[in-house]
Amino acid sequence: MHIQNLRREQAEQFWKLRLEALKTQPEAFGSSYEEQVHTPMNEVESRINDEPDNYILGAFTEEGELIGMAGFRREPGRKMRHKGMVWGVYVTSAHRGKGIAKALMQEILRRGQAIEGLRQIQLAVVTANTAAASLYKGLGFVSYGLEKEALMVDGRLYDEEFMAYFLG
Numbered sequence: 001m002h003i004q005n006l007r008r009e010q011a012e013q014f015w016k017l018r019l020e021a022l023k024t025q026p027e028a029f030g031s032s033y034e035e036q037v038h039t040p041m042n043e044v045e046s047r048i049n050d051e052p053d054n055y056i057l058g059a060f061t062e063e064g065e066l067i068g069m070a071g072f073r074r075e076p077g078r079k080m081r082h083k084g085m086v087w088g089v090y091v092t093s094a095h096r097g098k099g100i101a102k103a104l105m106q107e108i109l110r111r112g113q114a115i116e117g118l119r120q121i122q123l124a125v126v127t128a129n130t131a132a133a134s135l136y137k138g139l140g141f142v143s144y145g146l147e148k149e150a151l152m153v154d155g156r157l158y159d160e161e162f163m164a165y166f167l168g
Contacts, residue, residue, distance in 0.1 A: 001100065003107050006056040006069070011045040013066045014056065021090035027153045028126055029088070049073075053084065053115050057107055059091070059100045067095045070104040072111070074118065082119040084112060089123075089132070101132070105139055112167055121165045126151065126158045133161060141165045 006014050022033035049055055059068035068091035074084045086108055091100045112121050123141065125133050137143075141163040150160035 001059055001061060001067070001098075001103070003057055003059050003103060005050050006048050006058045006066075007050060008045045008048045010058070010066070011041060011048055014048065014058070014069065015039070015041070015044045017066050017069055017090065017092070018088065020092070021088070024093070025090070027151060027156070027158050028090075028129055028132075030151065052111070053118070056088070057104050059095075059104055067092045068100040068104055070101070070108060072108050072121075074115065082117055084115070084118055084121045086121060086123040102135055102139070105135065109139065109165060112165075119167055121167070122162065123164075124150075124160045124162050127161050128158055133163075136163050139165065 019033060019037060022029055022031060022036055026032060047056075053074035054072070056069055056071045058066050060066055070089040071087040072084055073087070075081055086105070089101055089104065091104075109121065112118055123136065124147075125136060127133065127146070142165075143161055143163050145162040147160045147162070149157040151158040
């Protein structure tokens with residue numbers, strides 16, 4: 001497996017994986033499959049950036065198959081630029097339990113250290129996703145809040161825990 005920034009020419013591969021994530025784990029993401037499935041490919045391409053503070057990491061097999069992803073973006077506003085956000089972490093079910101999500105997150109944290117002025121990296125995780133919450137805590141993320149009933153999926157309510165990693 002290798003990790004690299006996604007490029008716009010990989011938009012179709014990325015979007016296939018993103019839609020799989022939204023469809024198979026709807027409670028884990030704020031976006032829904034139904035709202036995203038008809039997004040035009042040119043719009044998907046425009047979402048893929050290759051900047052030091054705005055990118056999507058892909059985890060690829062040796063054969064070039066995209067099996068995991070994690071997005072990062074720095075807050076743009078002058079008063080918020082000290083914060084970045086992780087979004088869309090997902091690994092295909094066939095490749096879970098192999099440390100791929102951990103490797104993606106470690107790469108984001110490593111890169112975060114090199115971004116001048118970045119002080120913290122934030123994320124939100126559905127509390128029902130105990131494996132993800134455990135991974136983030138194990139990497140040094142700390143909880144700073146809980147939103148009760150943050151998401152409703154098929155009539156079921158889910159709480160979200162907000163976590164931050166402080167870069168020092």
